[in-house]
Amino acid sequence: MSVLKICTKSFAASLGRQSERSLKKIYRISSSFRTFSTEGKLEYDLVVIGGGSGGLACAKEAVAQGARVAVLDYVQPSPRSTKWGLGGTCVNVGCIPKKLMHHASLLGEAIEDARSFGWRIPGNAEIDWLAMRDAVQDHIKSVNWVTRVSLRDNKIEYVNGRGHLADANTVVATLHNKKEVLLKTKNVVVAVGARPKYSTAIGAQELGISSDDIFSLEKPPGKTLVVGGGYIGLECAGFLNGFGYPSTVMLRSVPLRGFDQQMASMVVNEMEGRGVNFICKCVPESLSKTLDGRILVKWNTTPGASGGSGQGEDVFDTVLFAVGRKAVTDSLALDKAGVETHRETGKIFTTNEQTNVPNIFAVGDVLHRKPELTPVAVQAGRLLARRMFGNDKTLMDYDNVATTVFTPLEYGFVGLSEEESEKRHGPENLEVYHAFYKPTEFSIPQKDMSNCYIKVICLRKEPRTVLGMHFVGPNAGEVIQGFSAAMKCRITMEQLLDTIGIHPTVAEEFTRLTITKRSGMDPNPQACCS
Amino acid sequence: MAVHQYVNSLQELEAAIEQFKNISMQVSSTPSRNENTEHLINDFPIFIIVSGTKDENGVSWCPDCEKADPVLEEAEQSLAPEPSAFITVYLTREEWKNPKNVFRTDGRFRLTSIPTMLKWPNREPKLVEAQCADIDAIKEFFDECCPQDQD
Numbered sequence: 078m079s080v081l082k083i084c085t086k087s088f089a090a091s092l093g094r095q096s097e098r099s100l101k102k103i104y105r106i107s108s109s110f111r112t113f114s115t116e117g118k119l120e121y122d123l124v125v126i127g128g129g130s131g132g133l134a135c136a137k138e139a140v141a142q143g144a145r146v147a148v149l150d151y152v153q154p155s156p157r158s159t160k161w162g163l164g165g166t167c168v169n170v171g172c173i174p175k176k177l178m179h180h181a182s183l184l185g186e187a188i189e190d191a192r193s194f195g196w197r198i199p200g201n202a203e204i205d206w207l208a209m210r211d212a213v214q215d216h217i218k219s220v221n222w223v224t225r226v227s228l229r230d231n232k233i234e235y236v237n238g239r240g241h242l243a244d245a246n247t248v249v250a251t252l253h254n255k256k257e258v259l260l261k262t263k264n265v266v267v268a269v270g271a272r273p274k275y276s277t278a279i280g281a282q283e284l285g286i287s288s289d290d291i292f293s294l295e296k297p298p299g300k301t302l303v304v305g306g307g308y309i310g311l312e313c314a315g316f317l318n319g320f321g322y323p324s325t326v327m328l329r330s331v332p333l334r335g336f337d338q339q340m341a342s343m344v345v346n347e348m349e350g351r352g353v354n355f356i357c358k359c360v361p362e363s364l365s366k367t368l369d370g371r372i373l374v375k376w377n378t379t380p381g382a383s384g385g386s387g388q389g390e391d392v393f394d395t396v397l398f399a400v401g402r403k404a405v406t407d408s409l410a411l412d413k414a415g416v417e418t419h420r421e422t423g424k425i426f427t428t429n430e431q432t433n434v435p436n437i438f439a440v441g442d443v444l445h446r447k448p449e450l451t452p453v454a455v456q457a458g459r460l461l462a463r464r465m466f467g468n469d470k471t472l473m474d475y476d477n478v479a480t481t482v483f484t485p486l487e488y489g490f491v492g493l494s495e496e497e498s499e500k501r502h503g504p505e506n507l508e509v510y511h512a513f514y515k516p517t518e519f520s521i522p523q524k525d526m527s528n529c530y531i532k533v534i535c536l537r538k539e540p541r542t543v544l545g546m547h548f549v550g551p552n553a554g555e556v557i558q559g560f561s562a563a564m565k566c567r568i569t570m571e572q573l574l575d576t577i578g579i580h581p582t583v584a585e586e587f588t589r590l591t592i593t594k595r596s597g598m599d600p601n602p603q604a605c606c607s
Numbered sequence: 608m609a610v611h612q613y614v615n616s617l618q619e620l621e622a623a624i625e626q627f628k629n630i631s632m633q634v635s636s637t638p639s640r641n642e643n644t645e646h647l648i649n650d651f652p653i654f655i656i657v658s659g660t661k662d663e664n665g666v667s668w669c670p671d672c673e674k675a676d677p678v679l680e681e682a683e684q685s686l687a688p689e690p691s692a693f694i695t696v697y698l699t700r701e702e703w704k705n706p707k708n709v710f711r712t713d714g715r716f717r718l719t720s721i722p723t724m725l726k727w728p729n730r731e732p733k734l735v736e737a738q739c740a741d742i743d744a745i746k747e748f749f750d751e752c753c754p755q756d757q758d
Contacts, residue, residue, distance in 0.1 A: 162751065215730050222732030225747055237754075253754070 121145050121262040122466065124248045126240040126409065129165015131441030131454030132268030133224065138462035140231050147234035147260055149250050153405075155289035156275070156282050162221035163228075163235070166270050166442070167451040169217055174292035175312055177213045179483045182319030186485075190522035204320040206297035214293055236260075240269075245414040245434055264465060267409065267416075267425060267432075267439040268458065271402035271449070276304055280364035284372050285396040288313065298322050299394025302374055304361055306332040308482045310399035311344065315484040318353045325354040325391075327361065329379050329400075333482065337494035340532070343549045347486040347528040358385025364396060372396050404443045419445050429472050430461045438465075448478050479561035481554035486528055489553030491561040492545030498534045507544070508537045508570070510590040512600045516551060517581040530600075531586050533573065541570040546587065556584040611683065611693040617709045620655070623694045624727060627653050632690040652691045652753055653727040656739075657710055657718060660697040668700045672722045675739035679724070682745040688753045694727075726752040 123139050125132045128150030136148045152169075154160045161169035181204070188202040228235045236258065238250035248265060250258045273287035288309050291298070299322055303314040306328035318324040326332075326348075333341035349355060359376045367373050375390040404423040411418060411425075416432045418425050424445040430438050438461060441454035456473060463469040479491035498507055511532040519526050534545040546560050563573070578585025592598045610632070612623045631647040656679060659669030667673045683693055702708055703721060710716045717730060724745075725733040732751050738744040 218729065218731035222748075222751060225732075225751060226738075226744065229743065229747065237750075 123264045124262040125266045127268035130167045130451040131458040134455040135458030135462045138459045142466035144466045149236045149240040151239040157290045159290045164224045168220050178316045182316035193522040241410040242413045265437045268441045269405040270442040271404045274401045275398050278361040284364045285398045301395040302393045303397045305399030311484050327356040340547050343528040356386045358382040477564045479557050487553035488549045489557035490547040498544045509594040514586045535570040550583050627692045654693045656695045656724045658722045660699050671736045675722045678740045
C-alpha cells in the first residue's frame with residue numbers, strides 16, 4: 078500500500094493545525110445546536126422524547142400549530158449491537174422492512190405460480206438473502222434521510238441523544254459523546270415505544286436475535302427457530318419459510334393470543350401447510366453453541382400446561398425471540414416528575430394521552446392498553462398536538478382500528494373478535510355470518526384454498542350493527558381498509574349485504590354472505606357466480 | 608480536510624475508487640498538549656459528487672451544480688469527516704440528458720438528478736440538487752453517513 082500524505086495549503090505548521098482541528102471539532106458539535114445558548118438551556122413549548130411514528134407526527138403538528146418543538150431520538154443498540162437511524166421502530170425494524178420482506182417472500186411464490194399461467198421460467202428461483210436485505214436497508218436509509226430532512230424543513234430541532242427527565246419541565250439529552258444538553262420545556266410528550274423482550278432461557282440473550290436484528294442480518298438465517306406465537310413471530314417465520322429457510326415456531330400457549338382464535342387457527346393451518354413446523358405449549362430452557370457454530374435449543378412443556386409437543390431439542394442456525402415487547406421507560410427517570418407507569422410492562426397510564434402529571438403526555442406503543450400500531454400513534458400524536466396548541470378538542474378514538482397480520486396468507490380484521498363479542502353481548506345476542514371462498518386466481522396454480530375464510534359478527538337485534546369483520550386471504554390489508562371506514566359509520570348487516578360487490582375479487586365475499594353459524598349450514602362455496 | 612479526484616466517466620470513477628481503497632491517509636493529531644501523534648487510517652469515507660462539466664470560463668452548464676460548487680468546497684474543507692476522499696464525476700449536458708446514461712441506469716447509482724452527492728457504496732442517503740448548495744443539509748448528510756460514535 079502506498080502512503081498518501083495529505084499536503085494541502087492549509088496543512089501548514091503542525092501545532093497551528095492541531096488547534097484549528099480542535100476548533101473544528103467544537104464547531105461541529107456546537108453547530109448542530111446553534112440555537113442553544115452556551116449553558117445549553119432553552120425554552121421550548123414541547124419536547125418530544127422519541128422520533129418514531131407517534132413522536133414525529135405529534136412534533137410536526139405542534140409546529141404547524143405554532144409551537145416551538147424539539148425531538149429527541151436515540152437507539153440503544155440491541156444485544157447483537159444492531160442500531161438504526163431516525164424514524165422509530167416502524168421505519169427501521171418494524172412495519173416497513175417486515176412488509177418488504179413479506180412481499181419479497183410472496184414474489185418467490187408468484188414466480189412458481191407463473192409457470193401454471195404459461196410463463197416459461199428457466200431454472201429454480203432462489204433468494205439471495207444479502208441482495209434482498211441490502212435492497213430493504215437501502216429503502217430504510219432513504220426514509221431515515223427523508224425524515225431527517227423533513228424535520229429540518231419543519232423547523233423542528235432534532236437532538237440525537239438519549240432523553241430523561243430532570244423534572245416535569247426539564248429534559249436532559251445525553252449525546253453520543255456523553256455531553257449533556259438541558260432542554261427547558263412547557264410540555265413533554267413521551268413517545269419512546271418499546272423493544273423486544275428475550276426469554277429467560279439460559280443463553281437466550283447471548284445466542285438469540287430479535288426483530289431488531291433480523292431485517293439487517295449479515296448472513297442468511299438458515300434453519301430458524303422463532304420463539305413466540307404473536308404476530309411478530311408468525312410474520313417472521315412466514316417470510317423466512319417463504320424464502321426457503323426451514324422454520325419452526327415455538328408457542329408458549331396459543332397463537333395470536335388476544336386475537337380471534339378461530340381466525341388465528343386458520344393462519345397457523347396455512348403456515349403448517351406451507352411447511353412451517355409448530356412446537357406447541359413449550360418454552361425454551363437453554364441455548365448453547367455446538368462445535369460447528371450452530372445453536373442447540375432444549376425445550377420443555379410450558380409450566381402448568383397440558384398436552385402440547387412435549388420436551389425436545391434440536392439444532393438451529395438462528396433463534397429469533399418474539400416473546401413480547403417492553404416499553405422503554407426505565408431510563409427516562411419518569412419518577413423525577415412523578416409519572417405513573419405499570420410496574421411490569423413499564424407502560425404509561427394515560428387518559429386522553431395525558432399522564433398523571435398535567436404537562437407530561439405520551440403516545441404510541443408506550444401507552445398502557447392501547448393498540449400498538451403506527452397509524453394509531455400517528456393519529457393520537459396529531460390530535461394531541463391540536464388539543465395542546467390549537468383549538469381542536471377532538472379526542473382519539475381507539476375503537477374499530479383495522480389491522481392486518483402479514484403472514485403468508487394474511488389476516489385482516491376490524492372490530493371485535495368472536496370471543497370479545499360474546500363477552501360483551503352474550504352469544505344469544507349475536508349473529509355470526511361466515512363463508513369459505515375460492516379466490517379466482519388460486520385455481521389455475523392449484524393453490525390451497527382451505528384457509529380462505531371470512532366472518533362477520535353483528536348484533537341480532539335491529540339495527541343489526543356490525544361488531545367485527547374478519548378476513549383470511551390474499552391482500553387482507555387492502556380488503557379490510559375500506560370496511561373500517563364503514564365500521565366507523567356504524568354499518569349494519571343490512572347495509573353490508575345490500576352492497577354490491579366487485580367481481581371477481583376476494584373482497585366481494587363480504588357482500589355475498591348468507592350462511593350463519595347458528596343455521597349449521599355448510600359455509601363452503603357451491604359455485605362461482607350463483 | 609480531504610483528498611479530491613476529478614473524473615469524467617464511470618471507468619475513471621471506478622479506477623479512482625480502487626485507488627482510494629489502496630491508500631492510507633496519514634493524519635496528525637494532538638490529543639494532549641505536547642504529544643504529536645501520527646496515525647495511518649486505511650478506512651475512510653469516499654464521497655462521490657456527480658456534476659456538470661464546466662466551460663472554458665469555468666462555468667457549468669448545470670445551474671444547480673454551479674450554485675453548489677462553492678458550498679461543497681467549503682463543506683469539504685470544514686465539515687467533512689477527517690480524513691475522507693472525494694471524487695467528482697463531470698458529465699457533459701449530452702451525456703446527462705441521455706436517458707440511458709450509465710449513472711441513471713446502473714443499480715449502484717440510479718441517479719435522477721444532478722448534482723448528487725452520495726457516500727460510496729450506498730445509494731442512500733444522498734444530497735440532490737438544491738440540497739448540495741445548502742450547508743446545513745450537507746452537515747446533516749455527513750452526520751447521517753458518518754455518525755460520530757466517540758469524540
